[in-house]
Amino acid sequence: MEIKEYIAQNRERFMEEWGSLLRIPSVSCEQEHKPDMLRCAERWKELLLAAGCQHAEVMPAPTKDGNPFVFAEYQPTCNHQHAVTNTQSPTCNHQPTVLVYAHYDVMPVAPLELWQSDPWEPTIRDGRLYARGADDDKGQAMIQAKAFEYMVRYIWSNPEMAAKYRACHVKFIFEGEEEIGSPSLAAFIEQHKDLLKCDVILVSDTSMIGKQTPSLTVGLRGLAYWQIEVDGPNRDLHSGHFGGAVRNPINALTQMLAQVVDERGKITIPHFYDDVLPIPDEERKMIAQIPFDLEAYKRAIDVDEVFGEEGYSTLERNSCRPSFDICGIWGGYTGEGSKTVLPSKAFAKVSCRLVANQDHEKISREFAEYMQAIAPSGVRVKVTPMHGGQGYLCPIDLPAYKAAERGFEVAFGKRPLAARRGGSIPIIAEFERVLGVKTILMGFGLEQNAIHSPNESMDLEVWEKGIIAVTEFYKELAK
């Protein structure tokens, strides 16, 4: 049976299964939903078994109070002769192993009054399914589950098809803490390296540029984040008695931070750009082709002008180039009225978005040294690294990337653009570090899906095309 026919025949069941997940309020950052996390993990275990996995289990998190993981596996029959390297999970080198990562936790729904329908009761309006998690990530994870189900039932267990497409060894790992920064994931993959061994990781948790502009995410920015404390006099001083004679810690902090980005938008931290690779010319050409209306962009956020690194476009600046932002600043008197004080301390939270080849730990050290070097006399400066993560870049000549590209082309009728994104998904770099494999980010979100916001939704046409794209990926990968 063709995939389109399979979807048409099973549409009602798909919606029912998807709905059963969406009705579970698995909000990871709210303690009251703790029991829902396990319910949601158990439901996924059932659905992955029903989809064709021979084995599925809910596994405890390695951290105290961590939410459980769902692990499931499909091991196709192997017709080749080869050494079994691992009795528990033998890997056949003729069968590519794909590890599908997703997350079953969701963001809170507040403010509830802005939802047009119950966030926990999936509702279809105008070809969109509305619910918290409709896209992020229950909807996208269902795309993976249903594409896999089709592959097992109609391709890999069909002798006729099996001759054409080698079966894949498929593993699923779904976590319940993505929305709170995946605090258990790194330890889990370190502990279960063999279980998670694979050739490539497949993730559906990102967005396309647009419905008419399918794209694959090939780059993510890294992150370095610090808190800075500037200590001046040992107490708040009267600005009349001391003003002009003692260094003011807020004055000092603004002077230090003002130097970090120059008027050309360049970051002045020494050696900051040493490991930044230039954007390849072909990629810049591709970025220039992305439909982008700068005036609409400015209108949407209500700014008169954009600002960024000289010599780069807005889309290059927010995806392929690093940035420095002061995320928060505080010190002195911030209440009502006017208190004349020369404060004792000043604080800031600052961060850099980094690009693929930059090491967040190296940058973190360079920044801390730089702050000490430019600290003016009369104050003490403390820089505390808060958290960080590496950026990620997927080479577009990787066979698995080519397979994903082919999948999108078949499903959407257009070759997808390879696009870097400005955000960070630190776990992707972590997978590469621990498991030594690349991740293919086959995301089917759209900006209008409003993830994390009220009225999150999924475009049902894109959702079905997503299933087609993933089945084509599997076929192409194991041709």
Add this chain to the structure above:
Amino acid sequence: MEIKEYIAQNRERFMEEWGSLLRIPSVSCEQEHKPDMLRCAERWKELLLAAGCQHAEVMPAPTKDGNPFVFAEYQPTCNHQHAVTNTQSPTCNHQPTVLVYAHYDVMPVAPLELWQSDPWEPTIRDGRLYARGADDDKGQAMIQAKAFEYMVRYIWSNPEMAAKYRACHVKFIFEGEEEIGSPSLAAFIEQHKDLLKCDVILVSDTSMIGKQTPSLTVGLRGLAYWQIEVDGPNRDLHSGHFGGAVRNPINALTQMLAQVVDERGKITIPHFYDDVLPIPDEERKMIAQIPFDLEAYKRAIDVDEVFGEEGYSTLERNSCRPSFDICGIWGGYTGEGSKTVLPSKAFAKVSCRLVANQDHEKISREFAEYMQAIAPSGVRVKVTPMHGGQGYLCPIDLPAYKAAERGFEVAFGKRPLAARRGGSIPIIAEFERVLGVKTILMGFGLEQNAIHSPNESMDLEVWEKGIIAVTEFYKELAK
């Protein structure tokens, strides 16, 4: 009875009365303390009547929601023949009229956790009384009240003494808005010019150089204070999706503020120094004679180095030269942990201390224009003038100044130095403008009293000497 004996006999009552004021949290900048303002004013009315005034009243502020004024008056019997110029408050030209100004409002107590004892419960430790307002200005105002009480009871109503010392006509005007810039005072004195008519104004709201170095304040700095708001995008943005492409309002604010003082400590506001008069050579010589231990000064506030305008000493910088301080700054995420946000807005409260010949309104305009001129693209900047006041200079050959000098000499055993101070009491210049008289600043504070800070205190020995000094001032003035 000698003043020392009077103090000794009445010490307990003095402390009780003073304590009754300190227990009222009359914080003028906090709306919740509105009822405490009236309570404090009423308490002063009682205390001034008890001290010897024939008349006292709580008068409404001329401004909406302004805190009330306390006015009290002592009119001695006049034995001379002269024209009665004002039936309500006849002024005898043989009786010098002294207007005592003070304020009954105090600064907030935050951060409360740094106080070693309850700021609203006066506590004596090691010869010091600790409480918010212990010095500024409830403690100093009590010095005036108790010196006056002694003069009425033992000098001016004692026929024997009255032969030696003419009685003074004494008026008290206490306001409740000094710590928020005296927004009602100018209108009040304009409206009550006749009521407040006097020969000299006496104010105890300043500090001496040291316990061993008594001094009288002959100069005050002016003040200009602004709130700055920098508006960027219309909402907080995800720093991953927008970082590097959109101007960050906190980055912009730090860049603007960092320019206001250059590395030589010079303020860069255009025309800022146009009206600043050079310090006369003789005054610089006197300043150089003030006992000042720079190492002890640095140790006291725990800084490694001082910083200020090139070419001037610390004592010149904090009294005869203007300054620029960021009093408070805030914006973006300031909570626990690390939120990656490109914030929508950033704020600061900033102020300049000005010197005698600078006009605060002119400086206020220049600064606002300067901020707009250096505002970077992509943000909107709003500068709101908060309050301001002119500086002040008192001639040291004035008879009332000489009387005060004598008072200090008797009380402290040493001729006091004439010193300019760095703080601002904008109303002093205002009194001169409206009432046409000079003010004598007989202040008994000490640096270690930590006014405006946690653990504000008053040295009780100095406090008693202050009472002696003020009684001697009255005697000398009307000899």
